[in-house]
Amino acid sequence: MNIPRLSCPRVVIVGGGFAGIALAKQLSKQEVQVVLLDKHNYHTFQPLLYQVSTGGLEPDSIAYPLRKILKNFPNILFRLAHVEAIDVANNKVITNIGDLSYNYLVVASGSETNFYGNTTIAENSMVMKTIPQSLDLRSLILENFEDALLTSDLQERDKLMNFVIVGAGPTGVELAGALAEIKKGILPKDYPDLDTRRAQINLVQSGDSILKDMSEKASIKAEAFLESLGVNVWKNLRVTHYDGSLATTNTDVTFETATLIWTAGVKGATIKGLDAASFVTKGNRVVVDEFNAVKGLDNVFAIGDIAHMVTAQQPKGYPMMAQPAIQQGEQLGKNLVRMLAGKPMHPFKYKDKGAMATVGRNKAVVDLKRWKFQGVFAWFVWMFVHLFFLIGFRNRAVVFVNWVYNYIRFDREARLIIRPFKKRHNTKQGNH
Template identity: 80%
Template sequence: MNIPRLSCPRVVIIGGGFAGISLAKKLSKHDVQVVLLDKHNYHTFQPLLYQVSTGGLEPDSIAYPIRKILKDFSNCSFRLANVLEINTEKRKLITNIGKIKYDYLVLATGSETNFFGNKTIEENSMVMKTIPQSLNLRSLILENFEEALLTSDLNERLALMNFVIVGAGPTGVELAGALAEIKKGILPKDYPDLDTRMAQINLVQSGDRVLKEMTIQASEKAEGFLEKLGVNVWKNVCVTGYDGKTATTDKEITFETATLVWAAGVKGATIKGVEAKEFLAKGNRIIVNEFSQVKGIDNIFAVGDVACMESEEFPRGYPMMAQPAIQQGQQLGDNLVRLLENEPLKPFEYKDKGSMATIGRNKAVVDLKNIRFQGVFAWFVWMFVHLFFLIGFRNRVVVFVNWVYNYIRFDREARLIIRPYKKRNKQFINHL
């Protein structure tokens, strides 16, 4: 891979998400060589992807060049690479751009969509885990409305304006809320020839409440907000298939829809070499001890979504969210330094900073350790926290400007089909 070997130990980090970046930062002042690999040249702020999909933000505002993050860390190198396999015996990685040796390896590969083996859903649904995926969803939503204008078949038109979001975690709830606001504020102006009141937003959930990772109080309030916005919330309904036209469920309900967004599950993004059953917990996450060490391999670690670190409070591993990832990355950084200095490692201690979700304008729910609140204040807290965690001063300013504008004008201006997305053949069209 053409990276000269330094005399100090080499730590290779796979993944430039929250965990990988916070780890690299921790190691930047120490006597180790850090090589960060990612298949994108940017860090993605995933919590705001739904705003890219719904035209509220531009993609570049919630992404940040990894090279720029690392530029002041003279011991860190970045390579744009897709890791294909880990050879744990020879301590090397096989990637699309060549091989690389490591002394210590950290898997910070995050998570990917879990379709639970359902092929029809995998083939026909939209997902929202990366920026290109979010842009595809944006394009599809807009293309559907353009198409709805053209058809004289009422059923087809209804299906084109019917959105089914499966999974009522933060992603599903936030997307549903944003679509409901678009339906109310933007569609009637953009499509005067179309009866946009017929547009439907369905949020389908197999469990008995939305935002099930949060408190019941937050769930109930969020559901109330969603209903106020006109979202149809379906509980205890499990979507069982989707052929691109009809979504079937385990109940008698079916949905005729041109857009099914699958936000119902994620799984660890593992890599060949640590994929054997012995390494994995439920949800494809790699089992690690309290020092983030992969079971049975001393020099390989996993942090963030891909790691399953069991604890008393979270017997199935910490939630797959930004906070545990950031904290595990930082902790592992400190521990790697201790390891190199032959000091005893410290076990991971999770500081629960709470969780939050926004449903729409002035509507959010916040669970902190000792206090819960919902509504306008929660919404401001949500915005402040997200601006704070966004990387880059320019990004913060641009996102802030967009939010202020969108708030005052009830608008979302980034509704452009930059790359048309044709769902039929699952390909981007070279539309120059």
């Protein structure tokens, strides 16, 4: 991997998401050599992936070069690498570009889609955890409308215009709302020769409420917002099988659909060597103590989505979201500095900053500790907070320009099929 061995300790961080970046920043200017590994050369702002999928934002404005984040920190090196395994016995990380030894290892590998073992859904559904996946979904949605135009078979046409989103967490709700706005504002103009009123957006939730991690008020209001936009909200319904054409459920409800989007679950993105039953718990998360140390190992830590930390404050573990990840990254950074200085570490304390989700234009729900509100103001708060947390001035400026434009013009101009999804395997490389 061509990394010099210095006399100071080496901290290897696996993953440049919210947690990994927050940690790396804390370790800058310290007497440690930090090596950050990620399979992408950019940090992804995951909360806005659904806007990439629905043509509201360009992918490049929610991604930020990892090397740029780190460029002012001479003690931090970056390597573009897939981590294949961790050898905890020999303090070594095994990657596609070679092995790397560590004094301290921090796993911040995040989460991946959880299909709960359902292979038909895993094989045939779309997911939205990375930028390429979001772009694939964008292409598929647009290709489906292009194909709907070509068929005279009404059943086939309806199937192409029927969208089923499984899972009514923030991602599912936001995606359903965005698709409903596209149906209303863009399709009739883009496809004058297609009866786009027949397009359906279905949001399927296994429990009896949507946004179940938010307040009841937020849940009820978000559902009302979705219904006002024409989304079919299905509760207490579980999709059990999907062959790419027909989705069946635990009841007699079925959906004929060419597009099933699975946002119903995530699990820890475990890594070989740290995936034994002694390390992981429910949802593939690595069990850590209140200092983010992995159970049974004294120089391996886990932070963010991958870490399962049980505290009196949070007996079920922290939610797999940006805020706990950022705060754990910062806290572990400070703790490592303390530890290296021979001082005791401080236990993690989570500051709950609330939760929010947006359904559409002027429609969002916000839960703060002492104040829960919905509607236009919530929507502005949602936008402001997301702009604030985006990394980089240029990204903020470009996202802001897009949002202002989309708001004024009821438009989403990034409806581009740059890389076709359906025909990808038939076209010659670089030829589409």
